[in-house]
Amino acid sequence: MKLHRRHFIKNITLGSLVGLIGTHVHARTLTPSEMEGPYYPITPQKDQDADLTKVVGKKGKAKGIAIEIYGQVFDNQGVPLEDTTIDLWQANSYGKYHHPHDNSDAPIDENFQAWAIIQTKAGGHFRFKTVFPGAYPLNASQQRTPHIHLKVSKRGYHSLLTQMYFPDHPLNQKDGLFRSKTRQEQALMTAKTTSKANQYRYDIVLAKV
Template identity: 70%
Template structure:
């Protein structure tokens, strides 16, 4: 992709207009959401409540601590077509940077009112939406932390499964995060949610590779 085409794509992407990004250049059709490692804390404890509102847990009256946010978006294939019925499996740390996972032995508190894990599907025109808390940074060691992020797996028959992480714009830890900084500026843009005019509301679009028949 040429320098001008890349600037056009990222400009449209930052504005949340993925259709415009695809229209900017035919070569943009080859761009896919970058892959990322799963990390050590994929949920292993069964839970019945896996709906799109992670700020509440079924059967409990309280709400999750921290800043509540909403993330909405669409799933596209590499040709710009929307994709319905994609399974989105997502998990993250709570507002204190603690995963609801037995292997997370940090001193940060567990929030029993935070759902921590959801499995949802993209609907009409590939749209999805979920409510959660802004994830806290979690410690890698005494000297460093991982920047706030959300893990996501996307899968549907006929498409390459995707494992990725969502990042947040302009967070000061982004520039210190090894995984984030290994990505190019274009890849970082594809993995970073975008603010909207609504407070604590973000947009995020996924681009999957369709498997040729």
């Protein structure tokens, strides 16, 4: 009797734990995809770490407002994905890409890293530091709203190419790509402010192959 009772209690405990874990895993909507754009980095660089506000070997700091972006990568069942590769790039604070085909008059910032390749950690967490990207082309009548490009990949999942936007930016509703999305898609592609100044949260959801 005691043995049966012990097994019964053990099964009840395990069932309760599974139930508790299950409450934290929710199905999630996939992050919408977006075009790559013309300025994916093609110039090799050794420094590709998570701090884009400085370049190894240079003493200066990138111009502009320093911001921090953090979040998690999940699959569409809500499971966090560790060791996911996030390849990200953006314009500098003047709206200039560190790319030979960007011939705009905006200045190049030699102290801005411009491109990073990072991995998610336990729990699918990632974090990087950068500067708020400028709109481009400089002084054009129609400009792209500030955004960050991301290529997200992990074995066993469909790779995602997308763009992250910033909340309440006045150019969002003038940007053709942003406006082409539904309101739900816009929300999924827009970072969220936090209680900390110049900090944003952005979660990413991938689909299994």
